[in-house]
Structure formats: structure tokens, C-alpha cells
Amino acid sequence: xxxxxxxxxxxxxxxxxxxxxxxxxxxxxxxxxxxxxxxxxxxxxxxxxxxxxxxxxxxxxxxxxxxxxxxxxxxxxxxxxxxxxxxxxxxxxxxxxxxxxxxxxxxxxxxxxxxxxxxxxxxxxxxxxxxxxxxxxxxxxxxxxxxxxxxxxxxxxxxxxxxxxxxxxxxxxxxxxxxxxxxxxxxxxxxxxxxxxxxxxxxxxxxxxxxxxxxxxxxxxxxxxxxxxxxxxxxx
Amino acid sequence: xxxxxxxxxxxxxxxxxxxxxxxxxxxxxxxxxxxxxxxxxxxxxxxxxxxxxxxxxxxxxxxxxxxxxxxxxxxxxxxxxxxxxxxxxxxxxxxxxxxxxxxxxxxxxxxxxxxxxxxxxxxxxxxxxxxxxxxxxxxxxxxxxxxxxxxxxxxxxxxxxxxxxxxxxxxxxxxxxxxxxxxxxxxxxxxxxxxxxxxxxxxxxxxxxxxxxxxxxxxxxxxxxxxxxxxxxxxx
Amino acid sequence: xxxxxxxxxxxxxxxxxxxxxxxxxxxxxxxxxxxxxxxxxxxxxxxxxxxxxxxxxxxxxxxxxxxxxxxxxxxxxxxxxxxxxxxxxxxxxxxxxxxxxxxxxxxxxxxxxxxxxxxxxxxxxxxxxxxxxxxxxxxxxxxxxxxxxxxxxxxxxxxxxxxxxxxxxxxxxxxxxxxxxxxxxxxxxxxxxxxxxxxxxxxxxxxxxxxxxxxxxxxxxxxxxxxxxxxxxxxx
Amino acid sequence: xxxxxxxxxxxxxxxxxxxxxxxxxxxxxxxxxxxxxxxxxxxxxxxxxxxxxxxxxxxxxxxxxxxxxxxxxxxxxxxxxxxxxxxxxxxxxxxxxxxxxxxxxxxxxxxxxxxxxxxxxxxxxxxxxxxxxxxxxxxxxxxxxxxxxxxxxxxxxxxxxxxxxxxxxxxxxxxxxxxxxxxxxxxxxxxxxxxxxxxxxxxxxxxxxxxxxxxxxxxxxxxxxxxxxxxxxxxx
DNA sequence: GATGAATGAGAATTCATTCAT
DNA sequence: CATGAATGAATTCTCATTCAT
Numbered sequence: 006x007x008x009x010x011x012x013x014x015x016x017x018x019x020x021x022x023x024x025x026x027x028x029x030x031x032x033x034x035x036x037x038x039x040x041x042x043x044x045x046x047x048x049x050x051x052x053x054x055x056x057x058x059x060x061x062x063x064x065x066x067x068x069x070x071x072x073x074x075x076x077x078x079x080x081x082x083x084x085x086x087x088x089x090x091x092x093x094x095x096x097x098x099x100x101x102x103x104x105x106x107x108x109x110x111x112x113x114x115x116x117x118x119x120x121x122x123x124x125x126x127x128x129x130x131x132x133x134x135x136x137x138x139x140x141x142x143x144x145x146x147x148x149x150x151x152x153x154x155x156x157x158x159x160x161x162x163x164x165x166x167x168x169x170x171x172x173x174x175x176x177x178x179x180x181x182x183x184x185x186x187x188x189x190x191x192x193x194x195x196x197x198x199x200x201x202x203x204x205x206x207x208x209x210x211x212x213x214x215x216x217x218x219x220x221x222x223x224x225x226x227x228x229x230x231x232x233x234x235x236x237x238x239x240x241x
Numbered sequence: 242x243x244x245x246x247x248x249x250x251x252x253x254x255x256x257x258x259x260x261x262x263x264x265x266x267x268x269x270x271x272x273x274x275x276x277x278x279x280x281x282x283x284x285x286x287x288x289x290x291x292x293x294x295x296x297x298x299x300x301x302x303x304x305x306x307x308x309x310x311x312x313x314x315x316x317x318x319x320x321x322x323x324x325x326x327x328x329x330x331x332x333x334x335x336x337x338x339x340x341x342x343x344x345x346x347x348x349x350x351x352x353x354x355x356x357x358x359x360x361x362x363x364x365x366x367x368x369x370x371x372x373x374x375x376x377x378x379x380x381x382x383x384x385x386x387x388x389x390x391x392x393x394x395x396x397x398x399x400x401x402x403x404x405x406x407x408x409x410x411x412x413x414x415x416x417x418x419x420x421x422x423x424x425x426x427x428x429x430x431x432x433x434x435x436x437x438x439x440x441x442x443x444x445x446x447x448x449x450x451x452x453x454x455x456x457x458x459x460x461x462x463x464x465x466x467x468x469x470x471x472x473x474x475x476x477x
Numbered sequence: 478x479x480x481x482x483x484x485x486x487x488x489x490x491x492x493x494x495x496x497x498x499x500x501x502x503x504x505x506x507x508x509x510x511x512x513x514x515x516x517x518x519x520x521x522x523x524x525x526x527x528x529x530x531x532x533x534x535x536x537x538x539x540x541x542x543x544x545x546x547x548x549x550x551x552x553x554x555x556x557x558x559x560x561x562x563x564x565x566x567x568x569x570x571x572x573x574x575x576x577x578x579x580x581x582x583x584x585x586x587x588x589x590x591x592x593x594x595x596x597x598x599x600x601x602x603x604x605x606x607x608x609x610x611x612x613x614x615x616x617x618x619x620x621x622x623x624x625x626x627x628x629x630x631x632x633x634x635x636x637x638x639x640x641x642x643x644x645x646x647x648x649x650x651x652x653x654x655x656x657x658x659x660x661x662x663x664x665x666x667x668x669x670x671x672x673x674x675x676x677x678x679x680x681x682x683x684x685x686x687x688x689x690x691x692x693x694x695x696x697x698x699x700x701x702x703x704x705x706x707x708x709x710x711x712x713x
Numbered sequence: 714x715x716x717x718x719x720x721x722x723x724x725x726x727x728x729x730x731x732x733x734x735x736x737x738x739x740x741x742x743x744x745x746x747x748x749x750x751x752x753x754x755x756x757x758x759x760x761x762x763x764x765x766x767x768x769x770x771x772x773x774x775x776x777x778x779x780x781x782x783x784x785x786x787x788x789x790x791x792x793x794x795x796x797x798x799x800x801x802x803x804x805x806x807x808x809x810x811x812x813x814x815x816x817x818x819x820x821x822x823x824x825x826x827x828x829x830x831x832x833x834x835x836x837x838x839x840x841x842x843x844x845x846x847x848x849x850x851x852x853x854x855x856x857x858x859x860x861x862x863x864x865x866x867x868x869x870x871x872x873x874x875x876x877x878x879x880x881x882x883x884x885x886x887x888x889x890x891x892x893x894x895x896x897x898x899x900x901x902x903x904x905x906x907x908x909x910x911x912x913x914x915x916x917x918x919x920x921x922x923x924x925x926x927x928x929x930x931x932x933x934x935x936x937x938x939x940x941x942x943x944x945x946x947x948x949x
Numbered sequence: 950g951a952t953g954a955a956t957g958a959g960a961a962t963t964c965a966t967t968c969a970t
Numbered sequence: 971c972a973t974g975a976a977t978g979a980a981t982t983c984t985c986a987t988t989c990a991t
Contacts (some may be wrong), residue, residue, distance in 0.1 A: 634915055660926065660927065
């Protein structure tokens with residue numbers, strides 16, 4: 006990556022302490038400071054939205070001057086990219102941590118739990134949904150390198166893989182499982198977009214109920230079974 | 242009033258076109274120029290996205306100076322509003338024009354046709370989806386008056402009403418029909434968002450197929466029937 | 478004046494009705510419409526201040542388009558000039574109408590009444606004070622022709638002449654009377670400026686009381702007399 | 714804090730100037746640049762008046778781009794505020810520095826000197842009078858915080874307090890002294906406004922003479938004394 | 950590595966004025 | 971006489987980015 010090159014050049018310039026040690030320490034420090042900036046970015050982003058999360062605002066919240074940010078990120082869009090990466094990581098953790106508790110049919114319980122974890126994550130952090138859409142949609146060329154894009158895509162797919170696996174366990178073929186997973190993903194995104202833009206209120210509907218209904222009908226369609234509907238956990 | 246006097250005098254001077262004609266023509270010209278600007282706005286919007294569709298850009302494309310725009314629209318957001326209104330109008334027309342051709346079950350055919358018209362409209366004009374989301378979400382207070390908001394909402398709901406009606410014809414109660422309509426809406430939005438952001442490619446899925454599948458399963462769930470699945474018309 | 482030239486040219490162009498009649502009628506109409514515009518200007522000016530009284534705003538209030546205004550006034554500043562002229566006229570009327578009612582010393586009563594009329598006029602129409610200051614101070618060259626300037630100055634002096642005359646009646650020489658009149662003028666202006674800018678509140682003083690006090694002390698200083706203090710009429 | 718760390722590290726690298734010095738120098742530089750901008754603002758303001766002292770004009774005169782100004786001032790009105798604050802400071806200094814030289818009655822001499830200093834300050838810097846009036850009158854909310862407003866008001870009153878104190882020394886009660894001070898203030902403002910707008914010339918009067926006359930009459934009215942009139946220092 | 954200064958482009962909007970019709 | 975369209979210059983302000991120090 007362009008970034009690490011820069012850093013290495015810096016360490017070469019003044020060689021006093023053993024390079025390895027220095028490199029390691031620097032890298033650690035570096036990582037810590039990157040995190041600091043990402044924290045600032047995330048908080049700005051949450052509170053002010055994409056438009057409000059200007060580089061200046063992020064720098065201010067991180068306790069840096071704008072120029073300093075460029076020591077850690079090549080440009081603003083790279084920060085967004087890192088933010089998204091980190092967001093996807095948390096998403097994966099949330100999905101991984103989810104476990105069903107359906108005695109009669111454990112596999113169905115896990116399916117529900119995994120899908121719900123995905124849904125709840127974005128329901129409760131609506132800005133992170135925007136972030137993903139913005140990045141892949143409007144980003145200027147330089148912001149999203151092919152490699153980064155690939156990495157982010159992989160993370161996203163990883164977050165949905167538990168759902169896919171569970172569908173296979175429940176009797177779907179590989180192809181059908183992918184299709185159904187994509188459909189779940191689409192339904193979640195659709196519900197949340199409608200919710201976040203206030204469109205859902207027009208129809209006097211509740212996003213959680215819609216999602217639960219969708220999962221019910223999905224499970225109904227599964228080859229093996231006679232599942233029982235479980236409600237989505239209520240929002241905090 | 243001074244105004245009518247003027248007009249009359251004007252018509253006397255030229256003694257050719259009656260006042261009505263003049264007024265009408267002026268109004269027509271005005272409308273035409275508004276349209277010109279809206280066209281420019283739409284094209285800027287399509288090519289550059291919402292951020293790129295600045296007043297300057299719109300003016301440039303319309304062959305105007307920025308200031309001239311303000312003779313036709315009070316501010317930028319009003320242009321967006323008009324754009325959205327016009328988009329929703331076209332959407333309604335598209336849905337209204339759609340008619341099914343399913344001999345075995347006309348009602349199902351119409352249901353499919355109406356939903357598909359909605360889907361296809363936004364599939365083929367992806368930016369118009371963004372427009373709607375932006376406007377209802379981030380718009381500054383002055384841009385979106387409560388009345389305009391109401392009108393736009395009404396237009397949107399009107400575009401989905403045919404689907405709802407058809408669901409009722411097919412045996413759903415009023416409440417269930419609304420729920421199912423909302424779910425269809427969410428599914429369409431979800432599929433298109435995934436498609437527009439390139440997410441759907443990750444899963445190697447085709448949006449049309451996903452949509453068709455969803456309609457199939459919906460129809461399957463309907464109380465009355467034994468429908469046959471019909472494919473969505475292929476994209477141009 | 479440039480304006481009348483234009484009008485004459487117009488009447489020459491299409492000579493149908495006897496020129497005298499036409500001229501008179503046109504002039505009358507013209508005057509009426511000028512008044513219409515001035516009314517609009519005054520109302521805009523009162524409600525929105527100098528900055529808010531843009532040509533567009535004035536035109537709107539007069540029921541005209543901006544361009545039409547230029548048939549009656551060469552530019553915006555000329556409107557201000559006319560407004561000021563008209564304001565000074567009203568001032569003169571107010572001062573002329575004022576008459577004292579002090580039985581023991583009629584001359585002193587009249588002096589008080591005249592000065593007070595002047596004071597009250599500007600106290601109750603603070604914007605007109607601004608107008609005068611703006612015009613003579615910041616006006617661009619073209620706005621205030623020497624002739625107009627002279628005319629306005631004459632009007633202003635005329636409004637103060639009753640005070641001056643009364644001072645002479647009360648025993649002051651011509652020179653002393655002018656000096657004292659100027660001082661009264663300055664005191665009134667000073668009090669009102671402090672009042673309008675809220676400065677007087679800092680000192681917890683009341684403008685009317687200050688003015689009354691000043692008049693008392695002035696009268697005290699007059700050669701002849703043993704005046705009795707009369708209070709300034711309370712503000713509506 | 715990250716900030717202090719940075720500074721220290723910086724000072725280690727150069728190992729020459731201690732941090733305090735660096736900070737101080739930077740702060741000094743900063744102050745100097747603020748001053749530079751204020752100078753530019755003042756000159757623009759003097760030559761072109763408030764309307765002409767646009768941010769662009771100020772930036773141009775300061776040798777900056779408009780955007781650069783915002784490193785030093787949050788917005789245009791803050792510049793005006795700073796300008797006024799600085800003006801009031803000079804006013805206070807001028808008044809403080811003034812000392813009378815009247816052997817027969819030192820207190821009267823001081824009174825004259827203090828009032829005259831106030832008068833002369835604004836006579837010789839007429840635009841500063843406008844500035845104060847504008848700021849307290851028309852300023853947009855954001856420009857003038859209540860605290861700043863309070864501070865400026867305090868500065869203004871401080872400049873008049875010496876006059877007030879002197880009046881008390883000369884036998885006036887606290888209330889009477891405030892009234893008389895306000896009256897002096899009003900008279901000064903009135904004379905100067907008439908002078909600046911050229912109105913005084915109409916009456917063929919001289920502002921200095923008018924002011925001197927007013928002070929004479931004021932002193933005459935004081936309880937204790939038999940003062941002798943002293944002329945106001947002639948204008949440069 | 951970080952600062953602080955500065956740039957330069959761009960944002961929306963407002964306005965007096967002109968002019969063909 | 972009046973319109974309505976349009977201009978062009980002005981306004982304040984924001985921002986990502988660069989760079990000498």
C-alpha cells in the first residue's frame with residue numbers, strides 16, 4: 006500500500022534505534038493513532054452524517070490539525086474506506102456472536118439469529134448503511150482501490166455466510182442457498198432504507214414486524230420443515 | 242389592477258394576438274424553460290449524482306447563468322423537488338399503463354404487471370431512486386414544504402396502490418394487502434440498491450431473477466390460488 | 478431633468494390627442510404612478526430597513542416588475558431621494574401644524590411646540606432618520622444631483638426655521654438664533670441616535686426626558702425670561 | 714493531550730528554542746496576522762464605509778485570499794466586532810490620557826479635557842462612530858454574542874465614566890451626573906453626525922464651537938461655580 | 950510526525966440593471 | 971409603458987488539500 010511505503014521511508018531517514026524495534030514500535034503507535042482518527046471519524050460521522058464528517062471536523066475531534074491526518078490517510082475517502090472496513094468487522098462479530106435458542110429446531114433458530122443479527126446491526130446503526138452505499142456508489146476513483154474493494158466485499162460476504170451455511174444445513178442446495186441469502190440481504194436493506202427515509206411510516210408498518218414476517222415465510226418455504234415463528238428482539 | 246391594464250394595452254398596440262393567447266404563450270414559454278432547466282438538472286443529476294448537480298452545473302447545462310435559474314425556481318432544492326415530482330409522475334404513468342396478459346388468471350397477471358412496472362421503472366432509472374431517498378431524508382427545511390412533502394408522498398403511494406388493490410382482489414384483507422405491498426416495495430428497493438451499488442454481483446445473482454422469484458413466492462402465498470410463474474421482461 | 482425629456486419624447490412619438498392635454502394627463506398619471514412606487518418603497522423601507530428595500534422588493538410591493546420602475550426613476554438611489562423629499566415634506570407639515578399652548582408666555586410655548594414636533598417626528602419614525610443619513614453620507618454620486626441636494630437641504634432648513642424664528646422673537650440675535658437652532662438639532666439627533674441604537678438604555682435614561690431637560694435649559698438661557706417647563710408629549 | 718506531546722517532540726527535534734518560546738512566538742505571529750487583517754479591515758472600512766468593507770476587500774488589502782481570513786476570524790461580523798473593540802480601547806486610552814490645565818479650577822479643566830478627548834476622538838475618526846452604531850444595530854445574531862455585546866458596552870461606558878466622575882466631583886449627585894453625562898454624549902454624537910453628513914455646513918456652524926458652547930453652558934449650570942470658558946483644541 | 954498557514958475552487962444566493970419585445 | 975428574461979458581479983462561507991517549517 007502507498008501508506009506503508011511512506012512510513013518505511015520515514016524510518017529509513019533517521020536510523021538510530023535498531024530498525025526492527027523501531028519499525029514495530031512505530032507501526033504500533035501508528036496503528037494506535039490511525040485508530041484515534043478513525044474513532045473521531047466515526048463519531049463525527051454518526052453525529053453529523055456523511056456531509057458533516059469533513060476532514061476538518063474529524064481532525065478537530067481527533068485532536069489533530071487537518072494536515073496531520075494526511076500522515077495516516079492519503080485522503081478523506083481512504084478514511085471512509087477504513088471506517089467501512091472497521092464497520093464490517095463489527096458486523097461480522099455481531100453475526101458470529103449470534104446464536105439461536107430454539108429447542109424444537111436448533112438449525113432454524115440459528116438461521117433466525119444470524120439473519121436477525123445482521124438486520125439489527127444496521128437497524129441500530131443506520132449511518133453505517135449509508136456509509137457502505139456511499140463508498141461503493143459515489144466514491145472518487147482514488148478512494149477505493151481494487152484491493153480495498155475486494156477486501157471490503159469479502160468482509161461483507163463473510164457476514165452473510167453464516168446465514169447461507171444455515172440454509173444449506175436446512176436442506177437447500179448451494180445455489181438455492183446463495184439465492185435465498187441474497188434475497189434476505191435485499192429484504193433487510195429494503196426494509197431499512199424505507200425505515201431510515203421515513204417511507205415505512207407512510208404505510209403505517211413496523212420494520213421489525215416486516216422483517217419477522219419475511220423470515221417466517223422464508224422458513225416456511227424451506228424443504229424440511231414445520232418451523233415456529235419467533236419474534237425479532239425489540240429495539241433498545 | 243395595473244397588471245391587466247398593461248396586458249390589454251399591449252394587445253391593443255400590436256392588435257394581433259388577443260390577451261389570452263399572449264398569456265398562454267408566455268406561460269407556455271415559461272413552462273418550456275422550466276422544463277429546459279429540469280432537463281439540465283436531470284442530466285446533471287444522472288451523470289454526476291446529487292452532489293454534482295450543483296446549481297452552477299445545472300445552469301451551465303441549461304445554457305443559463307446561475308442567477309437566471311432563480312427566475313424559475315426559488316432555490317436548488319425546489320429544483321430537486323420538481324425533479325422528484327416529475328419522476329413520480331412518470332412512475333405513476335408507467336404503473337398505470339402496465340397490464341397483465343395471463344389468460345389463466347387475469348388478476349395475478351395484473352398484479353405481476355403492476356409490481357413489475359414499478360420495479361422496471363427504478364431499475365432502468367437508478368438515479369431516480371437516489372433522488373427520492375435524498376429528498377425525504379436530507380433536504381433542508383425550506384426546500385421541502387409540508388405540502389410538497391405530502392404531495393410527493395401521495396404520488397409515491399399512488400404508484401403502489403394498484404399493487405395493493407390487486408392483492409385485495411386476490412383475496413387479501415385490507416391490512417394484509419398493505420403489509421404485503423410494503424414488503425414488495427421493500428424487496429424492490431433492496432434489490433435495486435444492491436444492484437446499483439454492485440453488491441448483487443458479489444453473489445452472482447441477477448436482479449430480475451430475484452424479483453421474479455419474490456413475486457412467485459408472494460403469489461404462492463396468496464389465499465386463492467395456484468398461479469404460474471411468469472418471468473420479468475428482460476432489460477433493454 | 479432627464480425624466481421629463483423622456484416623457485416629452487414619448488408624447489412626440491405618437492401625436493394624436495392635443496399635446497397639452499396629453500402632456501397634462503400623462504404627467505398626472507405619471508405622478509400617480511410615481512406615488513404608487515414611492516408608497517411601496519416607503520412601506521418596504523419601514524418594514525425591512527434600507528437593506529431590505531431592494532428594487533425588487535419595491536417593485537413587488539408596487540405591483541410592478543423591476544424593469545418597470547426604471548420608467549419612473551433613473552435608479553434605486555433616486556427613489557431614496559424622492560422618499561427623503563417626501564419625508565421632509567411631512568416633517569415640515571408636522572412642524573407647521575404644531576402650536577404651543579402656554580398662556581403665560583406664548584412665544585416660549587410655540588418654541589417648545591415647534592422643537593418638539595421636530596423631535597417627535599423622528600422619534601416616531603426612526604427609519605426616516607436613517608434615510609437622511611444614508612443619503613447624504615454613503616450615496617453614490619449619481620444618486621444625489623446637486624440640485625436635488627439643494628432642494629433637500631432647503632426642506633430640512635425650512636423645518637427648523639420656525640424654531641429659529643421663535644428664538645429670535647424671544648430675544649436672540651440672528652446669529653445666536655442660528656447657533657442655538659443648530660444645537661437643538663444636534664441634541665435631537667444625538668438623543669435619537671442613542672435611542673435607536675439602544676445606547677440610551679445603557680445609561681438608563683429616557684429620550685423624552687432628556688429632550689425636555691435640554692429645552693428647559695435652553696429656555697432658561699434665553700435673555701428675556703422666566704419660562705415654565707412643560708413636558709414633552711408622551712409617546713403613543 | 715496529543716497536542717502538548719507534539720509540541721515537546723518538536724522542540725526536541727530542533728533542541729534550540731524551548732517550547733514556551735515557540736508557543737509565544739507562534740502566538741505573537743498569529744496576533745500580528747490578526748492585526749494585519751484588522752488593519753486591512755480598518756482601512757477598507759475607512760475608505761469605503763461599512764458596505765465596502767467586504768470580506769473580499771479586506772482579504773485583498775491584507776494580501777490574503779478570502780478563505781485565509783477564516784483562520785483568524787470566524788466570520789465577517791467578528792472582524793467588525795474586533796475592530797470596534799479595538800476602537801473603543803483607543804477611545805478609552807485617549808480619554809484616560811487627557812488631563813486639563815485650568816489653574817483656576819482644576820476639576821473643571823479635567824471635565825473639559827475628558828469630554829473633549831471623547832469628542833475629538835470621534836471627530837477625527839468619523840467612521841468609527843458609524844461602526845459602533847452599525848454593530849449594535851444591524852448586526853446579525855451570530856456576530857455579536859451577548860458576552861461580546863456586554864464587553865463592548867462596558868468599554869463604551871468606561872470611556873464616559875471620567876466625565877461622569879468629574880461631574881460628581883463638581884457637585885452633582887449620582888443621578889444628575891449620569892443624566893448630564895448622557896446629555897453630553899448625545900450632544901457630541903449629534904454634532905458629529907451633523908458634521909459627518911454635511912448638515913452642519915447648512916447652518917454655517919463649526920462643530921468645535923458648538924461643542925465648546927455646550928460645555929460652557931453645562932459648566933455654567935453646575936452648582937458650585939463660576940467657570941471660564943476654554944476653547945476646544947483646533948482640528949489637525 | 951505534526952503544525953499552521955494558505956490556496957483555490959466551489960457552494961448558494963442576491964441584486965441593480967439592461968434590453969428586446 | 972411595461973414585461974420578463976437575463977446578465978454579471980457581488981455577497982459570505984466551506985472545504986480538501988498542500989507545504990514550508
